[in-house]
Amino acid sequence: MNAETAVTVIDDVDAYMTEVGQAARAAAATLRRATTRSKNEALAAMARQLDGARSEVKAANQRDLERGRANGLDDAMLDRLALTDARIDAMVDGLHQVAALPDPVGEVDGLRSLPSGIQLGQMRVPLGVIGIIYESRPNVTMEAASLCLKSGNACILRGGSEASESNAALAACITRALEETELAVSAVQVVATTDRAAVGRLIAMPEYVDVIIPRGGKSLIERISREARVPVIKHLDGICHVYIDASADPDMAQSIAINAKTHRYGVCNAMETLLVDAAIADSILPRLADAYRELGVEMRGCERCRVIVCDMLPATEEDWGTEYLAPVLAIRVVDGIDAAMAHIDRYSSRHTDAIVTSDYLLARRFVAEVDSASVMVNASTRFADGFEYGLGAEIGISTDRLHVRGPVGLEGLTTRKYVVFGEGQIRQ
Amino acid sequence: MNAETAVTVIDDVDAYMTEVGQAARAAAATLRRATTRSKNEALAAMARQLDGARSEVKAANQRDLERGRANGLDDAMLDRLALTDARIDAMVDGLHQVAALPDPVGEVDGLRSLPSGIQLGQMRVPLGVIGIIYESRPNVTMEAASLCLKSGNACILRGGSEASESNAALAACITRALEETELAVSAVQVVATTDRAAVGRLIAMPEYVDVIIPRGGKSLIERISREARVPVIKHLDGICHVYIDASADPDMAQSIAINAKTHRYGVCNAMETLLVDAAIADSILPRLADAYRELGVEMRGCERCRVIVCDMLPATEEDWGTEYLAPVLAIRVVDGIDAAMAHIDRYSSRHTDAIVTSDYLLARRFVAEVDSASVMVNASTRFADGFEYGLGAEIGISTDRLHVRGPVGLEGLTTRKYVVFGEGQIRQ
Numbered sequence: 001m002n003a004e005t006a007v008t009v010i011d012d013v014d015a016y017m018t019e020v021g022q023a024a025r026a027a028a029a030t031l032r033r034a035t036t037r038s039k040n041e042a043l044a045a046m047a048r049q050l051d052g053a054r055s056e057v058k059a060a061n062q063r064d065l066e067r068g069r070a071n072g073l074d075d076a077m078l079d080r081l082a083l084t085d086a087r088i089d090a091m092v093d094g095l096h097q098v099a100a101l102p103d104p105v106g107e108v109d110g111l112r113s114l115p116s117g118i119q120l121g122q123m124r125v126p127l128g129v130i131g132i133i134y135e136s137r138p139n140v141t142m143e144a145a146s147l148c149l150k151s152g153n154a155c156i157l158r159g160g161s162e163a164s165e166s167n168a169a170l171a172a173c174i175t176r177a178l179e180e181t182e183l184a185v186s187a188v189q190v191v192a193t194t195d196r197a198a199v200g201r202l203i204a205m206p207e208y209v210d211v212i213i214p215r216g217g218k219s220l221i222e223r224i225s226r227e228a229r230v231p232v233i234k235h236l237d238g239i240c241h242v243y244i245d246a247s248a249d250p251d252m253a254q255s256i257a258i259n260a261k262t263h264r265y266g267v268c269n270a271m272e273t274l275l276v277d278a279a280i281a282d283s284i285l286p287r288l289a290d291a292y293r294e295l296g297v298e299m300r301g302c303e304r305c306r307v308i309v310c311d312m313l314p315a316t317e318e319d320w321g322t323e324y325l326a327p328v329l330a331i332r333v334v335d336g337i338d339a340a341m342a343h344i345d346r347y348s349s350r351h352t353d354a355i356v357t358s359d360y361l362l363a364r365r366f367v368a369e370v371d372s373a374s375v376m377v378n379a380s381t382r383f384a385d386g387f388e389y390g391l392g393a394e395i396g397i398s399t400d401r402l403h404v405r406g407p408v409g410l411e412g413l414t415t416r417k418y419v420v421f422g423e424g425q426i427r428q
Numbered sequence: 429m430n431a432e433t434a435v436t437v438i439d440d441v442d443a444y445m446t447e448v449g450q451a452a453r454a455a456a457a458t459l460r461r462a463t464t465r466s467k468n469e470a471l472a473a474m475a476r477q478l479d480g481a482r483s484e485v486k487a488a489n490q491r492d493l494e495r496g497r498a499n500g501l502d503d504a505m506l507d508r509l510a511l512t513d514a515r516i517d518a519m520v521d522g523l524h525q526v527a528a529l530p531d532p533v534g535e536v537d538g539l540r541s542l543p544s545g546i547q548l549g550q551m552r553v554p555l556g557v558i559g560i561i562y563e564s565r566p567n568v569t570m571e572a573a574s575l576c577l578k579s580g581n582a583c584i585l586r587g588g589s590e591a592s593e594s595n596a597a598l599a600a601c602i603t604r605a606l607e608e609t610e611l612a613v614s615a616v617q618v619v620a621t622t623d624r625a626a627v628g629r630l631i632a633m634p635e636y637v638d639v640i641i642p643r644g645g646k647s648l649i650e651r652i653s654r655e656a657r658v659p660v661i662k663h664l665d666g667i668c669h670v671y672i673d674a675s676a677d678p679d680m681a682q683s684i685a686i687n688a689k690t691h692r693y694g695v696c697n698a699m700e701t702l703l704v705d706a707a708i709a710d711s712i713l714p715r716l717a718d719a720y721r722e723l724g725v726e727m728r729g730c731e732r733c734r735v736i737v738c739d740m741l742p743a744t745e746e747d748w749g750t751e752y753l754a755p756v757l758a759i760r761v762v763d764g765i766d767a768a769m770a771h772i773d774r775y776s777s778r779h780t781d782a783i784v785t786s787d788y789l790l791a792r793r794f795v796a797e798v799d800s801a802s803v804m805v806n807a808s809t810r811f812a813d814g815f816e817y818g819l820g821a822e823i824g825i826s827t828d829r830l831h832v833r834g835p836v837g838l839e840g841l842t843t844r845k846y847v848v849f850g851e852g853q854i855r856q
Binding site for chain 2: 029032033106112114115116118120123125127128210211231249255256259260345363367369371374375376377379383384388390400401402406407415416418419420423425426427
């Protein structure tokens with residue numbers, strides 16, 4: 001059945017997406033009112049259904065993998081695509097974890113009485129309908145569905161065509177789970193066509209979709225941001241910096257600089273450029289270089305670096321603006337915090353930037369003046385993450401400025417309305 | 429000089445707007461760091477300059493008014509365009525009021541320690557560069573400039589062509605004021621061309637502009653939302669409802685229903701549709717009708733209304749979706765709160781909706797389930813206003829869902845970045 005869904009040929013994609021949108025809008029109206037208990041029961045049912053459909057899911061995933069190999073997907077892509085038992089376990093656990101998170105919906109902030117006598121507060125409410133467009137990893141289907149559902153939003157999920165069979169199998173689990181509950185089955189819909197026109201329509205129906213969250217490569221996200229007629233919460237690249245000030249403790253500076261670069265290479269919160277205060281470059285660069293060399297990190301330095309560490313490759317202008325996602329590091333010697341912040345202001349993708357210092361005033365200045373989603377003092381950029389920030393889960397990391405910046409958890413999928421309590425007050 | 433500015437002919441509008449955008453981006457970087465004192469001093473200087481340039485401003489306004497009359501602007505438009513001494517006084521007072529407001533920038537929420545040992549909080553920071561596009565009222569120039577400046581944002585202001593001389597005169601005051609301060613003069617820029625292409629460019633340069641706030645008629649706002657390549661905080665229409673439940677105190681219901689409709693007609697938070705519970709329609713509709721009749725309000729009722737109050741005009745489907753902004757009211761008899769909320773869900777513009785009731789459970793349901801920017805119990809919809817909500821000032825009322833809903837004050841012009849304080853923590 002899931003296989004069918006995946007290969008269903010839909011001739012009128014616009015009409016199909018319109019139906020999907022209408023169903024999502026209708027579901028959103030009921031989800032808005034859903035109790036925390038009923039949402040958590042739905043998440044538990046999804047976990048049960050997924051756990052019980054392992055063979056079905058793995059078989060579908062096999063078909064995707066075979067097609068992927070036939071189409072010459074590289075090993076990295078095939079790995080992202082694969083649904084092993086361990087990954088299915090992780091999805092099941094993830095569903096229970098989201099069920100265990102506090103429900104942000106209905107929370108009222110800042111309730112206060114005003115001179116007119118009315119009492120005013122702001123209540124958290126769902127955004128409505130969320131469209132999520134993602135690429136090869138089918139796990140995203142469950143992650144996204146669970147976070148949207150817990151936050152009271154209906155969602156329309158559009159996965160990568162290479163994962164179509166796997167996503168259809170996961171969609172079948174979700175549908176069976178929702179059928180067990182009082183929630184609308186269309187609360188979670190997985191787009192059942194791989195036709196690219198479906199994406200074009202999904203991002204251009206503001207009457208049915210309130211926000212689009214693209215998860216994937218830069219080109220996908222840029223295309224969607226360019227063409228969307230709906231607000232987009234985007235996660236672009238992470239060109240993260242660590243600035244080591246002359247006042248830094250050298251051992252702390254080294255452990256942060258090593259962790260930020262080498263803890264994991266392919267992640268957006270890894271450091272891509274290291275900035276070193278000229279006043280300590282001579283003493284700290286050689287030991288850092290030894291450590292990076294040992295770990296197999298290719299160093300690309302500015303001219304001043306290369307005078308100190310001769311075997312560094314020369315960094316070009318392009319390096320300052322590159323997200324390597326690899327064991328490659330750009331290094332630049334700068335004259336103090338002002339030059340460091342000027343470099344960051346010019347080249348940072350405004351994702352995460354850190355300073356290592358023991359100087360109180362410099363720490364305050366860096367925090368106040370660096371304009372990035374996460375600004376850190378004496379900590380590794382690798383902490384910029386929804387789990388590390390205690391959000392419990394993460395649907396992405398926003399590099400946008402409006403609505404939500406940095407890791408996006410359940411709260412980022414809600415908005416606030418004003419609530420007014422009166423006893424007959426009228427405007428004079 | 430201001431006259432000149434207003435009539436400056438700019439042949440390459442794209443190049444001009446690009447320069448304006450670059451200057452705004454540069455100013456934003458310094459404004460972000462500006463102290464509350466320096467921002468308040470700039471606001472005080474703006475007030476002084478405006479107060480000292482009354483004759484210049486009024487002369488420029490006279491030229492706009494004459495051109496307006498020649499171009500056949502109607503009286504309402506000419507009235508909005510006119511800058512009397514009273515209105516200049518109000519602008520001067522407004523500048524001092526904004527200076528007196530607390531500065532939201534730098535405020536840190538929810539600072540807490542996490543298991544990893546890092547301390548995490550969220551700091552309020554400016555959005556960056558705000559583009560504001562508005563129509564005839566030149567007062568908006570000062571209001572918008574002051575709110576953007578106080579919230580640490582650079583702004584690009586594009587007023588209506590009919591007010592070009594007035595806006596240029598006000599721009600000259602602002603420029604002279606900024607020249608007295610340490611802030612960048614390009615912190616506030618008024619577009620010096622009435623060429624419509626300038627708007628097209630302003631809303632399509634995300635590299636220089638972070639958000640667009642259109643203030644004006646529905647067609648202007650819809651056009652901008654459609655064409656913008658930058659996030660837009662929009663203020664569309666206010667089709668506001670009051671639902672009188674059977675449990676309502678009749679006198680309270682009447683005073684709220686009268687105030688919500690008749691306190692002011694041309695405002696977005698005025699009630700446009702009154703919903704009356706069938707259980708009390710017989711008793712309350714006649715007395716409400718008498719009151720509206722006396723105040724010259726035209727009533728358009730559903731069939732059930734017209735059985736009770738025979739002289740009502742029949743309401744058509746179109747009435748339920750119309751923002752009259754006039755002494756006209758649509759009235760519908762509904763069967764209890766569910767029918768009322770169904771009507772609101774279908775026809776409300778999600779600006780402001782209210783219930784009058786003495787029933788605790790119904791009040792809770794209405795507040796939880798009605799999806800509008802402001803949801804009220806036993807209060808007039810006219811309270812949905814930045815001043816009444818204690819925001820101190822208002823740049824508009826957002827009918828969007830993301831970032832900010834309802835009245836937008838200084839806080840709505842800011843965003844929050846994560847700040848992390850560590851002592852050398854690294855990710856394990």
